[in-house]
Amino acid sequence: MHYMLDLLRQKGQKIMKYNIEKASLKDSKEILNLQNEYKHNLISHTSLKEDLEDKNKVYLVAKIGSKEIVGAIGISLLVDHADIIIIITKKNYSNLGIASSLLSESIDMLKKLNIAKLFLEVRESNTPAINLYEKFKFKKISIRKNYYPNNNENALVYKIDISKT
Numbered sequence: 001m002h003y004m005l006d007l008l009r010q011k012g013q014k015i016m017k018y019n020i021e022k023a024s025l026k027d028s029k030e031i032l033n034l035q036n037e038y039k040h041n042l043i044s045h046t047s048l049k050e051d052l053e054d055k056n057k058v059y060l061v062a063k064i065g066s067k068e069i070v071g072a073i074g075i076s077l078l079v080d081h082a083d084i085i086i087i088i089t090k091k092n093y094s095n096l097g098i099a100s101s102l103l104s105e106s107i108d109m110l111k112k113l114n115i116a117k118l119f120l121e122v123r124e125s126n127t128p129a130i131n132l133y134e135k136f137k138f139k140k141i142s143i144r145k146n147y148y149p150n151n152n153e154n155a156l157v158y159k160i161d162i163s164k165t
């Protein structure tokens with residue numbers, strides 16, 4: 001799927017295109033590097049590599065040109081639902097709709113797979129991510145107290161009914 005990315009803010013007058021495609025093992029380093037810009041690590045090198053080889057996990061990446069990865073989403077496919085493992089956008093490219101297009105593509109993919117529900121966990125301090133999910137009409141269904149071991153932060157659990165989107 002092709003997307004146009006309006007990079008007026010970053011790159012003068014240039015309008016650039018990006019593609020969303022399925023990630024492969026060779027993308028692991030770049031996906032991992034996306035996290036370096038943020039405070040909390042979302043996934044380890046080992047689990048990412050395992051995930052990229054697991055047929056029940058799907059990673060989509062937003063790529064500019066043939067190489068530069070500017071965003072990624074990881075989804076775990078279970079029998080009757082799916083979980084978001086990670087969604088992340090390169091800081092320089094944030095607020096341009098990349099995470100939204102990754103999420104839309106994922107929801108379309110899940111619809112085709114007849115998976116009816118999508119769940120995720122998010123730190124309660126993660127306002128950008130919470131806003132993104134609420135924009136997509138995810139509903140908060142529970143709170144996991146002291147869920148994150150590094151700072152005992154609570155996790156909010158969100159769910160969307162894909163069949164109703």
Ligand SMILES: CC(C)(COP(=O)(O)OP(=O)(O)OC[C@H]1O[C@@H](n2cnc3c(N)ncnc32)[C@H](O)[C@@H]1OP(=O)(O)O)[C@@H](O)C(=O)NCCC(=O)NCCS
Binds near residue numbers: 098099127
């Ligand atoms: C959350 C994140 C993925 C959003 O990526 P993005 O590509 O900038 O998101 P989009 O441009 O598609 O924005 C979609 C919505 O997210 C929300 N949002 C994005 N950045 C935001 C910010 N800095 N502050 C508040 N809301 C924000 C807004 O509701 C926005 O909709 P709007 O443009 O209509 O206001 C990005 O900030 C990120 O990578 N964060 C670090 C990783 C992370 O915490 N991931 C979530 C847990 S796995």
